[in-house]
Amino acid sequence: MAHDVPSRRLRSPTTEAPAARYALMALALLFLALFLLLPLAAVFIEAFRKGTGEFIAALGEPDTLAAIRLTLIVAGISVPLNLVFGVAAAWAIAKFEFKGKAFLTTLIDLPFSVSPVISGLVYVLLFGAGSALGPWLKSHGIEVLFAVPGIVLATIFVTFPFVARELIPLMQEQGNGDEEAALSLGATGWQTFRYVTLPNIKWGLLYGVLLCNARAMGEFGAVSVVSGHIRGLTNTMPLHVEILYNEYNFVAAFAVASLLAGLALVTLVVKTLLELRYGADIAAGRKH
Amino acid sequence: MEVRVSKIRKEFDRYPALHDVSLDIRSGELIALLGPSGSGKTTLLRLIAGLEQPTLGRIFFGTEDASLKTVQERHVGFVFQHYALFRHMTVAENIAFGLKVRPRGERPPKAEIRRRVEELLEMVQLSGLEKRYPNQLSGGQRQRVALARAMAIEPKVLLLDEPFGALDAKVRKELRRWLRAFHDRTGHTTIFVTHDQEEALELADRVVVMSQGRIEQVGSSDDVYDRPNSPFVFSFIGDSASLPVTVGEGAVRLRDVPLGIAPRGGDVRSGEGTLFFRPQDVTLVTDGGPALEGRVATSRRLAGTRIADLDIGTPADPHHVEIEVPLDADATAGTLIRFRPTRWKIFPAEG
Numbered sequence: 001m002a003h004d005v006p007s008r009r010l011r012s013p014t015t016e017a018p019a020a021r022y023a024l025m026a027l028a029l030l031f032l033a034l035f036l037l038l039p040l041a042a043v044f045i046e047a048f049r050k051g052t053g054e055f056i057a058a059l060g061e062p063d064t065l066a067a068i069r070l071t072l073i074v075a076g077i078s079v080p081l082n083l084v085f086g087v088a089a090a091w092a093i094a095k096f097e098f099k100g101k102a103f104l105t106t107l108i109d110l111p112f113s114v115s116p117v118i119s120g121l122v123y124v125l126l127f128g129a130g131s132a133l134g135p136w137l138k139s140h141g142i143e144v145l146f147a148v149p150g151i152v153l154a155t156i157f158v159t160f161p162f163v164a165r166e167l168i169p170l171m172q173e174q175g176n177g178d179e180e181a182a183l184s185l186g187a188t189g190w191q192t193f194r195y196v197t198l199p200n201i202k203w204g205l206l207y208g209v210l211l212c213n214a215r216a217m218g219e220f221g222a223v224s225v226v227s228g229h230i231r232g233l234t235n236t237m238p239l240h241v242e243i244l245y246n247e248y249n250f251v252a253a254f255a256v257a258s259l260l261a262g263l264a265l266v267t268l269v270v271k272t273l274l275e276l277r278y279g280a281d282i283a284a285g286r287k288h
Numbered sequence: 289m290e291v292r293v294s295k296i297r298k299e300f301d302r303y304p305a306l307h308d309v310s311l312d313i314r315s316g317e318l319i320a321l322l323g324p325s326g327s328g329k330t331t332l333l334r335l336i337a338g339l340e341q342p343t344l345g346r347i348f349f350g351t352e353d354a355s356l357k358t359v360q361e362r363h364v365g366f367v368f369q370h371y372a373l374f375r376h377m378t379v380a381e382n383i384a385f386g387l388k389v390r391p392r393g394e395r396p397p398k399a400e401i402r403r404r405v406e407e408l409l410e411m412v413q414l415s416g417l418e419k420r421y422p423n424q425l426s427g428g429q430r431q432r433v434a435l436a437r438a439m440a441i442e443p444k445v446l447l448l449d450e451p452f453g454a455l456d457a458k459v460r461k462e463l464r465r466w467l468r469a470f471h472d473r474t475g476h477t478t479i480f481v482t483h484d485q486e487e488a489l490e491l492a493d494r495v496v497v498m499s500q501g502r503i504e505q506v507g508s509s510d511d512v513y514d515r516p517n518s519p520f521v522f523s524f525i526g527d528s529a530s531l532p533v534t535v536g537e538g539a540v541r542l543r544d545v546p547l548g549i550a551p552r553g554g555d556v557r558s559g560e561g562t563l564f565f566r567p568q569d570v571t572l573v574t575d576g577g578p579a580l581e582g583r584v585a586t587s588r589r590l591a592g593t594r595i596a597d598l599d600i601g602t603p604a605d606p607h608h609v610e611i612e613v614p615l616d617a618d619a620t621a622g623t624l625i626r627f628r629p630t631r632w633k634i635f636p637a638e639g
Contacts, residue, residue, distance in 0.1 A: 177372035180339055183359050184366040185386035185441055195389070199376040 043261050046254035058252035059259070066232040067240035067256070073148065074223075074236060075216040078155040082212050085156075086163025087205070091197075093164075094171030095179070108164050111157055119157050120225025123150055146228030151236065154222040159215045166208030167201055174200055207274050214267040218260055289350055289444040289477050290315045291336060296345035298331055305331045306501045308345070313479065318471045320488035321481045323498035324524070329481045330449055332498070336479065337447050338362045349444055365438030365476075369450040371430045373422040379433050380405050380418035386441035408436040411470075428459040439474070446471075448480035452487060464491055485525055489513065497521050519635045522564040529609035531580075531600065533563045535634060543605065548578035548628050560637035565629035567595060568612045572627050579626040582609065587619040594619055 011017070016024070048055055058064065092098075093105055111119060127134040127144040137144060144150045178200060182192040198205075220238040227234040229243065237256055244253035291313040298306040306328045313319050321329040334340045336347055338359035346355045354362050373382050383405045387396055396404070409415045412432040422430055431451065438446065451467065452460040468491055471478050482488050488495045489509040497504045497512055499520045505512055516522040523530065534541045536558045538550050551557055573579035582598030585608070589595075593612045596619045601607040611627060613619050 177368055177370060178374060180359075181366070181368055181372035181374070181437075182385070182389075184337060184339065184364060185389065185437065186360045186363070187385070187389040188360070191389045195385070196374055199374075 040261060043254055043257050046250055047258040049254075050251050054251050055255050058249075058255040061252065063232045063235070064240060064252065064256060067235045067237050068259070070148070070151070070233075070235065071217050071237040074151050074155050075213055077152050078159060078216050079209060079213050081156055082159055082163055082216075083205070083209055085160065086167060086208060086212075087201075089164040090167035090171050093168050094174075095176055105168070108161050108168075111160050116158055116219065116221030117225055120154050120222035122157075123154055123222075123226050145226055146230065146234055148234070150226040151223050151234060154226045155216050155219055158219050158222045159212045162212035162215060163205065163208035166204050166211070170201055170204040171197075203274060203277060207271065210267055210271055210274070214264060217263055290348075291445055291477060291479070292348040293332070293336065294346045294348065296332070296335060296342045296347065298328075298335060298340065299343045304501055306335075306342075309501075309503055311496060311503060311506065313477060315477055316475045318468070318478045318491065318493045319480075320492035320495045321479065321498060322483070322485060322488040322495050324483060326500070327498040328501040329483075329496075329498050333447050333449055333479060333481050336445070337364045337366050339366070363441060363444050365435075365441060365443030365446045367431075367434045367438050367446070367448040367451055369453055371422075371434040371454075373430055373433060373437070375422050377421075378418060379409070379414065379420050379422070379425070382422070382433055383408055383418075383437045383440050385437065404440060408440055411439070412436045426459075427455045428463055431455065431463060435470075443476065446476045446478040448478070450482060451480055452482075452484075460487075467491065489525075497524065499524070516564075516633065519562060519564065519638070522633060522635075527567050527610065528564050529567065529611070531563045531607055531609065532637065533561050533634065535559060535561050540634065542580065543601070545581075546578040547580050548573070549632065551634055553633075555634040556636050561634040562637055563629070563632055563634050565632040567610050568593070569629055569631040570611045570627045571630050572613065572617060572625065574626070579628050580609075581624065581626050584619050584621050584623045584625060586621060587613070596625060598625060 015021070047058075059068075089104070089108060093101060093108075124145060125131060127137065127150065129135065134145065142149070144153070178196050179192050182196045183189075187195065217236075218238060219236075220242075223236055224239055224242075227236065227239055229235060229239055231243070235243065237260055241253050241256045241260070244250075244256065291311075293309060293311040293313075296306055296309045297304065309328070309332060311332075321332060323329045331340060335342055336354075338354070338357065338361075342355065346353055348354060349362070374385065377385070380402075384401050387401050387404065390396075405418065406415070409418060412435055414429060414432055414436070417425070417429065422433070425433065431454075435448075452463055455463065464487060480491075489512075492509070494506060494508055495512050496506050497520075505517045505521045507515070512521055512525050516525060519530070522528050531542055533547070534544075535551050535556050540547050540549050540551060540561075540563065542563075547563075555561070580600060582600035585597045585599050587594055587596040592615075594615055594617075595610055596613045597608060597610050599606065600609055611625075613625065617625075619625070
């Protein structure tokens with residue numbers, strides 16, 4: 001040989017042998033395909049099994065339309081409310097020192113640690129026929145349980161942590177400096193929030209709202225307990241999927257399910273895009 | 289604008305950060321709050337700004353009681369240690385912020401705001417950078433944007449928290465001179481916080497030396513350096529040596545050996561005391577008269593002088609002092625050196 005080349009080509013120390021590498025990759029891909037892609041594909045395949053016409057007809061059912069409408073209403077009420085609650089809670093925890101702060105932080109996590117079914121049951125106990133509150137409200141013409149208010153309450157409870165959890169670390173990291181600067185320059189509290197705090201947290205906030213919305217539309221357990229499954233009235237999309245499925249109406253069940261799956265996919269894509277954007281933003285914030 | 293701090297006490301969770309601090313600041317003065325971390329200097333600055341509320345006491349701007357006013361009403365220009373520039377706004381938007389948030393009636397028209405921003409940018413020598421974002425600026429440039437932003441609201445008082453703390457040494461020196469010139473040109477009453485004595489002594493008209501929530505001494509650079517009024521100030525400002533001594537019958541003794549100096553001025557006249565002197569304020573004694581005596585442990589050449597580290601005392605009661613010795617004196621390790629302080633101060637022994 002003309003060149004002095006080592007007779008053995010050595011790999012970088014952290015690189016495995018090709019066989020091991022491909023085996024690991026194949027295993028990961030197989031796992032993903034089996035447990036994530038296959039079920040997702042199955043949803044869409046089942047939905048379109050009898051053709052696009054059947055799919056559209058299934059979605060056009062009055063009960064299905066009512067379920068979609070209810071889901072949108074519930075998300076439309078609970079997401080903005082949780083946006084406000086989440087910002088308020090994150091603001092309080094990140095920017096102020098007070099007694100019981102650690103307790104409040106733990107409390108925000110409660111909906112994550114409690115089974116959604118329990119969350120629903122809490123409202124049944126609180127507003128049910130046997131409770132003190134339920135009959136009184138009923139006598140004033142307000143139905144909570146097995147009606148829209150109960151579903152909204154259960155959804156708010158379950159989705160409460162998303163916005164707050166997203167904002168607390170972000171706001172803690174940013175500290176109070178920018179707000180103090182704005183105040184010392186003469187800005188009012190509202191102006192400080194509007195022009196300084198909100199722009200600083202906007203990407204994190206959007207991200208939290210997105211996750212909150214996905215969960216609000218997809219929540220099953222808690223809503224199932226308080227809804228009463230009244231067709232066309234208190235059925236949300238996830239509940240409606242279950243009912244249709246139990247009636248062996250597979251095309252309709254999977255058609256509605258494909259809408260929910262589509263929502264999840266859109267959320268994921270937007271979330272990934274946001275992460276790209278939001279990551280750069282955070283990095284810029286740190287450099288500052 | 290004069291600033292008067294009157295008997296301010298500040299507690300955080302019942303832990304006192306400032307004990308009954310009083311301070312008069314003259315109009316147009318450039319004053320430094322100097323002290324180690326935890327001395328309460330930043331707390332005092334934030335109290336003057338209205339970013340903290342005192343537990344007790346009052347703060348006056350001129351004859352007005354500022355303690356009744358919110359931070360917005362006090363009209364102070366505050367420059368934060370890490371500048372706290374708004375990262376999503378350009379340099380021009382940052383500077384204009386204080387004008388844009390004014391109530392409709394007091395807000396200058398847009399063209400006027402733009403003119404003011406240009407004027408301020410020129411003043412801080414950053415013309416042409418108005419479209420940049422804070423993360424596209426160097427540390428020194430950010431510092432000056434923060435200053436321009438604070439000046440935009442035409443503050444009564446300018447407050448700076450560790451203004452040069454986050455900058456490298458060279459930029460720091462440049463900005464220090466620049467700030468002095470800036471102050472002389474604008475004539476604002478300016479208070480800045482620093483832990484760097486060189487910065488305080490060079491820049492300020494008067495230095496307020498603080499320690500453990502109290503003001504130790506207020507005075508010019510010469511006052512605090514040449515006439516320190518407490519053991520803390522003596523050891524905090526500049527280099528110094530200290531020795532426990534006994535004073536009595538007009539003589540000062542270290543372990544019963546007379547040192548050849550007599551108490552004077554405000555020195556302790558009898559009893560236990562602590563002798564402070566600076567390394568350069570000594571004279572070597574060669575005639576065998578009473579003096580401090582020590583063996584050279586190490587010595588080092590420092591520009592035009594030589595610094596000798598002397599072992600004074602016994603193994604049971606060791607003391608070290610550093611003194612300046614003439615370059616031609618023998619200061620090799622182990623040499624016996626006898627000297628007397630020429631300027632000193634004896635404070636009562638602590639406790």
